[in-house]
Amino acid sequence: MNTPESRRLRDLVYQTLAAEGRAPSVRELARQTGRPVDEVQRDLHFLADQHALVLTHDGDAVRMAHPFSAAPMAFVVTPQDGRDDRRWWGGCAWDSFGISAALHLDVRVDTGCPECGAHVSFDCGPASPPPSGLAVRFQRPAREWWDDVVKTCTNIRMFCDPGHAEQWTEENAPGSGYITAASTVWELAAPWYGDRLAPDFQPHSREYNQQLLEECGLTGDFWRLP
Numbered sequence: 001m002n003t004p005e006s007r008r009l010r011d012l013v014y015q016t017l018a019a020e021g022r023a024p025s026v027r028e029l030a031r032q033t034g035r036p037v038d039e040v041q042r043d044l045h046f047l048a049d050q051h052a053l054v055l056t057h058d059g060d061a062v063r064m065a066h067p068f069s070a071a072p073m074a075f076v077v078t079p080q081d082g083r084d085d086r087r088w089w090g091g092c093a094w095d096s097f098g099i100s101a102a103l104h105l106d107v108r109v110d111t112g113c114p115e116c117g118a119h120v121s122f123d124c125g126p127a128s129p130p131p132s133g134l135a136v137r138f139q140r141p142a143r144e145w146w147d148d149v150v151k152t153c154t155n156i157r158m159f160c161d162p163g164h165a166e167q168w169t170e171e172n173a174p175g176s177g178y179i180t181a182a183s184t185v186w187e188l189a190a191p192w193y194g195d196r197l198a199p200d201f202q203p204h205s206r207e208y209n210q211q212l213l214e215e216c217g218l219t220g221d222f223w224r225l226p
Contacts, residue, residue, distance in 0.1 A: 005043055129187070140177075188218070209225060
């Protein structure tokens with residue numbers, strides 16, 4: 001976000017995802033900014049290189065702008081207020097809490113337990129943690145998150161309880177990953193994503209994010225950012 005033009009693109013992407021649950025197209029962004037398509041495409045790639053957003057594999061559309069996903073993933077996030085008909089795809093358990101934090105909105109999260117297949121549905125919000133007992137499993141250590149960030153998000157899943165998370169790990173990826181309480185991930189989402197839609201948002205430093213992890217008790221080599 002080193003130029004006013006790239007910052008404007010970044011903000012338009014987030015505003016559209018927040019308001020409509022979808023990402024704007026390159027041509028839509030070009031029309032909104034009055035800029036040539038090739039310039040918009042160039043700046044989107046710049047933003048992706050800065051980890052301000054994520055492009056599709058072909059690089060011609062926005063795939064994610066954390067905590068929002070522009071394509072279906074394992075979590076559906078809806079406002080608790082039934083008059084608010086917005087809907088969002090949460091890229092992962094963490095992002096689902098992040099959508100609530102970024103929008104400062106009480107939401108319902110719907111997903112499924114990877115171990116037993118049970119429907120997991122619960123309410124939460126900026127001041128309302130998820131129910132106790134739910135567990136979240138992180139597949140990759142923090143230093144590898146951006147090696148393939150879509151795959152990273154795909155594998156941050158919610159489980160009915162820690163036992164199901166442990167069982168799934170034993171059956172599918174023994175000896176790997178990290179399991180923590182969903183409430184810990186909810187606690188982390190507030191400062192990590194709470195300012196994402198602020199007009200004066202600035203990317204967090206590595207040191208700041210590392211401190212956020214440590215304050216939530218997420219310490220050790222698994223949680224060491226690159």
